Amino acid sequence: MLSWEIIEHGKPLQKALKETPKPQGSEVLMRITRSGVCHSDLHIWDGYFDLGGGKRFYVKERGCVPPFTPGHEPFGVVEALGPRARGVKVGQKRLIYPWIGCGKCAVCKAGQDNYCVSGSRFLGVNRPGAYSTHVLVPDPKYLLDTAGIDDSFAATLACSAVTAYSAANKLPKLNQADSVAVLGCGGLGLIAISVLKARGAATIIGCDIDDAKLAAAQKLGAKKTVNSRAPDALKQMQGVAAAIDFVGSPATAALGIAALRKGGRYVLCGLYGGELTHPLPPIAQRAIGIVGSYVGSLQELKEVVALAKKRKLRATPVETRSADEANAALEDLKAGKVVGRIVLDFESVAA
Ligand SMILES: [Zn+2]
């Protein structure tokens, strides 16, 4: 198999020809055809997350040690089954749920693999990911049928859409007059607008520093857009019932929290980095909630796929590029040049 690997953090990925693994037990070998390029791939590529105050969290501490294959929006075709793998057949197209836990602990048994701390096997995070022609999946239960959904768009459901969907699950109950701000209209923010629309949010406010992204947000159904660099950005957003932050910088956190109405909720998804300092009394006095949200559960991904199958999820702009352009895709994403999502095509390079 061919894999695009991080050999050294921050340096271009390198193409490596390796032996294709053989599935054991309940494992399934998937031939990858599509793999989305996510903003967190940039952090994994860099090798750390910025914790603010000069502190860093290094990804090697959670098992991401070069040579490492990133990629956690995987879509492909079943190529081979382990002797105990049931429920899928060779040749079937499937979306892969990448947030795989140990399978044995209490949270995994409760269907919350994404909260597993006792041995997570997140594809492209601490297990070989989908910037590759092949990926081993521990069990067929992590494979979803997305028939009727475009393959490239389907790939993006595994991280960006399920992350947005899970964040939306953490919002307070919205009434007709309530508005929700989406901070950061990159790949995640745009699909979040689709998700919020599909779930009946009446007024969505898209916020970004890039007018091209704001135009895309409006196209997907944002009723209002705010350039967060505008001096009156806060005034334009004031009184929102909720703010979902897909950037996660000190500036967006400050804006999102300040814009909340009493009883509102700020949901943090973005991993840009930094730290939060906020006076404590107003959090109580304004009765606001500050909550984090990280990816989503297998059940949530199933619900996202069901929404997309019913055509209730408006597709975000997706640009499919050859896997050979993986480095250029990461560079473009880093430079903020991508509207929507880039999805890499591994079919054209199949080894
Ligand atoms: Zn992601």
Ligand SMILES: [Zn+2]
């Ligand atoms: Zn577990």
